[in-house]
Amino acid sequence: MKNKIELLSPAGDLERLKFACMYGADAVYIGGKDYSLRANANNFSIEEIKEACDFAHNLGKKVYLTLNIVFHNEDINGVYDYIKQVVEAGIDAFIVSDLFIINYIKENFDVEVHVSTQASTSNKESVKFLQKDGVDRVVLAREVGLKDIKEIIDETGCDIECFIHGAMCAFYSGRCVLSNYFTNRDSNRGGCAQVCRFDFELEGNPYSMAVKDLNMSYLIKDMIEAGVKSLKIEGRMRSPYYLATVLSSYRRIIDSYYNGTLDKEIIDKENKILSRVSNRDNSTHFFDKEADVTDQYYSGRNEVSNQDYLGLVMGYNKETKICTVAQRNFFEVGDEVEIITPKFEIIKVKIKDMFDEENNPIDKANHAEQEIHFTLDQEVPVFSMIRRVVLE
Numbered sequence: 547m548k549n550k551i552e553l554l555s556p557a558g559d560l561e562r563l564k565f566a567c568m569y570g571a572d573a574v575y576i577g578g579k580d581y582s583l584r585a586n587a588n589n590f591s592i593e594e595i596k597e598a599c600d601f602a603h604n605l606g607k608k609v610y611l612t613l614n615i616v617f618h619n620e621d622i623n624g625v626y627d628y629i630k631q632v633v634e635a636g637i638d639a640f641i642v643s644d645l646f647i648i649n650y651i652k653e654n655f656d657v658e659v660h661v662s663t664q665a666s667t668s669n670k671e672s673v674k675f676l677q678k679d680g681v682d683r684v685v686l687a688r689e690v691g692l693k694d695i696k697e698i699i700d701e702t703g704c705d706i707e708c709f710i711h712g713a714m715c716a717f718y719s720g721r722c723v724l725s726n727y728f729t730n731r732d733s734n735r736g737g738c739a740q741v742c743r744f745d746f747e748l749e750g751n752p753y754s755m756a757v758k759d760l761n762m763s764y765l766i767k768d769m770i771e772a773g774v775k776s777l778k779i780e781g782r783m784r785s786p787y788y789l790a791t792v793l794s795s796y797r798r799i800i801d802s803y804y805n806g807t808l809d810k811e812i813i814d815k816e817n818k819i820l821s822r823v824s825n826r827d828n829s830t831h832f833f834d835k836e837a838d839v840t841d842q843y844y845s846g847r848n849e850v851s852n853q854d855y856l857g858l859v860m861g862y863n864k865e866t867k868i869c870t871v872a873q874r875n876f877f878e879v880g881d882e883v884e885i886i887t888p889k890f891e892i893i894k895v896k897i898k899d900m901f902d903e904e905n906n907p908i909d910k911a912n913h914a915e916q917e918i919h920f921t922l923d924q925e926v927p928v929f930s931m932i933r934r935v936v937l938e
Contacts, residue, residue, distance in 0.1 A: 550572075550800065550801075550804055551769070551770050551774060551775065551776065551777055551800060552572045552573055552707075552775060552776040552777065553570060553571055553572050553573075553776075553777055553779075553793065553796055553797060553800060554571065554572065554573045554574070554575060554610075554707065554776050554777060554778045554779065555571035555573070555574050555575070555779050555789060555793055556574070556575055556576075556712075556779060556780065556781045556782040556784065556789070557574045557575070557576050557598075557782065557789075558576075558577075558589065558782040558783055558784070559589070559590070559594075560590070560594050560597060560598055560601075561786060562782075562784075562785075562786055562789060563576060563598050563601070563602065563609075564601060565786040565789055565790050565929070566789050566790075566793060567601065567602055567605050567607050568605075568790075568888040568929055569789065569790040569793040569794050569797070569888055569890075570793040570794055570796070570797030570890060571607060571793055572607060572608070573602075573607055573608035573609070573610060573638070573776070574598075574602060574607065574608070574609055574610070575609075575610040575611070575612055575641060575778075575782075576589070576590050576595070576598060576609060576610070576611055576612070576782075577589045577590065577611070577612045577782060578590055578591075578592075578595065578611060578612075578613075578628070578632060579591060580624075580625075580628060581612075581613045581614075581615050581617075581621070581625060581628065592631050592632065592635055595609075595611065595632055595635040595636070595637065596635040596636060599635055599636030599637060599638075600636065603636065608638040608639070609636070609637050609638055610637065610638060610639040610640070610641050610660065611632050611637045611639070611640055611641065612640075612641045612662070613625075613629070613640045613641065613642050613647060614641050614642055614643040614644075614662040614664050615643070615644070615734060615735045616643060616644060616664070616734040616735060617644045617646070617647075618735070621735065625647075626650065629647075629650070629651060629654075629655070630654075630655075633655045633657050637657065638657065638658060639657060639658035639659065639660050639682065639683070640657065640658070640659050640660065641660045641661075641662045641685065642659060642660070642661060642662060642665075643661070643662040643664035643665045645665075645679070647659075648661075648676075648679045648680065648681060649679060649680075652679070652680035658682040658683065659680065659681050659682055659683075660681070660682060660683040660684070660685060660707065661676055661681050661683070661684045661685060662685055663685045663686065663687055663688055663709070663719045663720065664719060664720045664721065664734070665684075665685075665687075665719075666687045666718055666719045666721060667684050667685075667686055667687055668686065668687040668689060668690050668694070669694070669698070670697060670698045670701045670702055673698055673702045673704050673706075674702055676704075677702060677704055681704075682705060683704070683705040683706070683707055683775065683776070684704055684705070684706055684707070685706075685707040685708070685709075685778065686698070686706060686707070686708055687718070687719040688709055688714060688715070688719050688760075688831070688832065689718065689719065689831075689832045689837075690708075690832065691832050691833055691834065691835075692765075692768060692769075692772060692833055692834055695708065695769075695772055695774065696772040696773065699772060699773040699774070700773070705775040705776070706773070706774050706775055706776075707774070707775060707776035707777075707778055708769060708774050708776075708777065708778065709760055709762075709778045709779075709780055710760065710761075710762040710763075710766070710769070710777045710778060710779060710796065711759070711760055711761055711762060711763075711779045711780065711792055711796070711820070712759060712760055712779055712780025712781045712784075712792075713759055713760075713780055713781065713826075714757045714758070714759065714760050714780075714831060715742070715757075716742035716755045716756065716757050716842075717742070720733070720734070721734065722734075722738070722741075722742070724741040724742060725737060725738045725739040725740075725741050728741045728744075729741070742754065742755040742756055742757070743755075743756045745845075751845060752845050753844060753845055754843055754844065754845065755842070755844075756842065756843040756844075757831070757841055757842050757843070758826060758827045758828050758829045758831075758841055758842065758843065759824055759826045759827070759828040759829075760780070760828060760829070760830070760831055761817070761820060761821075761828035761829065761830065762777075762830060762833065763795065763796070763799060763813055763816055763817045763820055764813055764817070764830075765830060765833060765834065766796070766799050766800060766803065767803055767808060768834075770800075770803060777796065777800075779792055779793070779796070785855075787823070787854075787855040787874070787931060787933075788823055788824075790886065790931055791819060791820070791823040791886065791931075791933075792820060792823060794819075794886060794890050795816040795817075795819050795820050796816075797890055798812070798816055798890055799812065799813060799816055815937065818936065818937065819936050819937070822852070822854060822936050823852060823854070824852075825852055827843075829841045853875045853876075853934070854875075854933045854934045854936065855874045855875055855931065855932075855933055856871075856873070856874055856875050856876075856877045856883060856911075856932040856933055856934065857871035857872055857873045857874050857875075857877070857911070857918065857931070857932040858871065858872045858874065858929065858930075858931055858932075859871055859885070859926055859927070859928055859929065859930040859931070859932065860872055860917075860928060861928060862922070862925050862926055862927075862928070864925055867921055867922060867923060868919050868920070868921060868922070869919065869920055869921075869922040869926065870917065870918070870919055871911075871917070871918045871919070871920070871932060872915060872916075872917060872918075873911045873913065873914065873915060873916040873917075873918050874914070874915075876910070876911065876912050877897065877910075877911050877932075877934075878897070878900070878909055878910040878911065879897050879898070879899060879900050879909045879910075880896070880897060881896070881897045881934075882894065882895075882896050882935050883895060883896075883897060883932050883933065883934060883935060884932070884933050884934070884935050884936060884937065885926055885930050885931070885932050885933075886930060886931050886933065887926055887927055887930040888927055888929055888930065889927070892937065893924060893926065894935065894937075895922060895923075895924070897920055898920070898921055899920055899921050900918060900919070900920045901918070901919040901920065902916070902917070902918070902919075903916070903917040903919075905919070
């Protein structure tokens with residue numbers, strides 16, 4: 547069998563990276579404390595980058611580091627030393643947007659360079675130009691459709707990475723300055739305030755420029771057969787539950803394609819799961835058509851916080867058949883729930899009993915982070931997640 551397409555996950559901190567690796571990612575992209583476009587994420591110190599690389603590499607996964615701000619003169623101070631430190635920490639590739647970085651990395655280090663979507667690469671000649679500088683992969687502009695993706699791959703042979711899921715910028719591949727003007731935070735140096743999601747008043751009515759999230763679950767087959775090398779999920783600020791859910795669904799879709807079982811029923815099932823984990827509507831945007839009014843909100847946007855995530859499995863005693871859980875949202879005895887595991891299983895169970903950390907019987911889990919115990923006949927691995935029933 548030919549090599550499977552890569553499933554690439556974001557990770558805003560070490561905890562998220564570990565969940566991403568356990569729940570199906572082939573590679574993870576992270577940001578350091580500097581030079582990253584998600585300055586509000588926790589991000590990684592040099593020591594944490596080394597720990598992240600050791601953890602991922604032990605599982606056969608890769609780690610890519612974002613170095614994708616648009617550099618101003620003052621930002622260059624210290625970047626060369628920083629690059630040396632993170633290479634020594636073990637990263638597999640840099641994701642860059644400013645072109646001066648490419649030659650320096652390729653001339654001094656044996657590490658891959660991937661050009662970020664922030665570079666707005668949208669045609670084959672630009673890809674050829676980048677290849678001459680030694681670029682190993684190009685993350686195409688999010689505005690590029692299937693026809694052009696296939697032509698770029700066929701004519702350049704370059705490894706191409708495309709986004710498949712998550713929030714989309716309302717402006718050209720992230721090159722927006724609204725945040726600079728409205729909040730004095732530079733969106734191209736990590737400070738985006740997501741002004742496009744603000745509600746403005748227009749003739750007495752709320753108006754926004756917000757776009758719907760991206761969801762490519764029905765088009766993964768097309769992307770694989772077009773020759774795309776990596777499928778990228780957006781969301782370094784997203785929760786471990788979000789990452790585990792989204793990764794598990796795309797992992798099952800990808801694996802079903804390669805083992806010859808992928809059909810509409812499987813994608814319908816996974817899409818139902820994906821629709822529950824996000825609080826926004828979604829579309830395919832530019833991939834299979836020109837984006838239009840159906841891909842944006844303009845007004846009437848209703849983002850409701852998701853309460854499906856009930857708890858994280860911290861342990862299982864095979865002798866007593868007791869499962870230990872760290873509670874995340876309210877649930878009670880008698881509830882039907884689903885357990886998702888790092889093995890990509892979905893197990894339906896009914897909560898028959900419940901005990902607190904002192905083994906007192908209780909009928910409700912209603913304290914955040916409370917340690918809960920309950921009887922579970924089937925063994926489940928640590929770091930499984932309990933959620934409300936999604937699949938009826």
